[in-house]
Amino acid sequence: MVSGGNDKNTPAVVSLAAGGIAGGVEGAVSYPLEFAKTRVQLRAKKGVPTPRNPFLVVTQVYQKEGIKALYKGCGALVVGSIAKDGVRFLFFDQIKEAYADKETGTLSPLRNLLAGMSAGVVASITAVTPTERIKTALIDDARNEKRFRSGLHATTTIWKEHGLLGLYRGFAGTTLKQASATAFRMGTYNILKDFEKTRNIEQNTAVNFANGSVAGVVTTLSTQPFDVIKTRSQSATGTSTAEAIKSILLDYGLKGMWKGTTMRLGRTVFSGGILFTSYEAAVKIIMPLYPGAKQTEAG
Template sequence: MVSGTDDSKTPAVVSLAAGGVAGGIEAFTSYPLEFAKTRVQLREQKGIPTPRNPFLVVSRVYQAEGLRALYKGCAPLVVGSIGKDGVRFLFFDQIKEAFADPETKTLSPLRNLGAGMTAGVVASITAVTPSERIKTAMIDDARNEKRFRSGWHATTTIWKEHGILGLYRGFVGTTLKQASATAFRMGTYNVLKDYEKTRNIPQNTATNFANGSVAGVVTTLCTQPFDVIKTRSQSAHGASTAEAVKSILIDYGVRGFWRGTTMRLGRTVFSGGILFTAYEAAVKVINPLYSSVNFMY
């Protein structure tokens, strides 16, 4: 389990609830950097080059369109993150038991990565791809046609025009990103925690935040190409994975697959710390409540 409490006794429903709470908090607090990263990864408008500096992107959008524009597409991402991280923590915690060494009941770094990858695939199918598709389409649409009035309107419009497959546009890129990102993020975090336990390093808020931030750095550098492909696939009009890869190569060459790394790195370091710190805190609050309810019945 991921929790800093007695891991073996953390119930599945607690993992699900705590993961959902942590995911919602992380998505909302770090969204302006996610917005900037997505803008940079989308195809540039003719005659309007997109700056690489994330703070410049945020500043320009704020000056031209106001604060609300920086949170365009935030609602579907928050909802998706609640589902994504709830599922991700739930399945990672459950899958870890299946991946654990049968004799020692522990996970090697490779087994940690395997458990994280499996959890990432499940999260992509159940929550991540549709919410990321809506978020990206809304950010792209806001630059041009401005058709989408809200997250719900974007969802219904895409559904009417393309059916359920429209909501799963970019599924391959998203799943590759989620599988690898969850593997590296959850795997790195757990390897660090296991190491710290052998050195008797206290597990507190500062340690959890630091571990989450390191996991965020590793995740970003290893999975950035999948994130760029996903963003191109999930633009307002959408594109196949092959078309997305081709457009990136045409626009920027191989280096284009790491476009937006700086701003995503800033977000994942920040959000990784928040995610795991919020998860650990939520478990400590929810676990006793769940136990008391069970005791009553």
């Protein structure tokens, strides 16, 4: 299980709450890096170079547009992160419990990845696609038309103009990204954790952060093309997955599929450490408050 403490049979409500807390903390703390990555992936004027240093992008936006611009879409991302990580930790924990070895409580590497993939698909359908759509549309709109006044205004405007499908623009790319990203992030983290168990390595904050950071690196390098396609699909005007792929290849060629890798890598290493450390800490805090905690520990 991805949980802290006794590491056995984390109740569903605890997984959901701890995952939501961890997602909210991670989303809020690392948002400027997410903003920079999204800006670079959105379509720019052909021939105009885009910086690779996320801090340079952040500095330029701050100087030209102010501090508020840097947090455009942050609310949508945080809300989405709370829902997304609550759902994916919940489903991952439940799936892992169902398939774990009865004696050791661990999963094979392949089953770890499959459990993560399943959790990612559910998260994409229930939370990630619409909130990512709003976040990306807000960031794109802020540099051009400036039509959207807030996340709520963007949601209602897109709904009026395009209906439910408008909020699910980029669903294919988002689901591919979420399925693969959750598989690699959750799978890698738990493979490392299971390995450390067999070596009697103590699970503390430093180890949790290091494991989460390694999982972030693996996730970024494995799933970057899906992230670029998703971002292009979810621009302010929105486009299909096929059109997004075509525009990326026309603008930058095949290497465009890895646009923003450096920026996303910086964020996922940082956010991966924060996410799993926050989750483990939240489980330890919530478990004693859960009415069935004593029975769970005894069982």
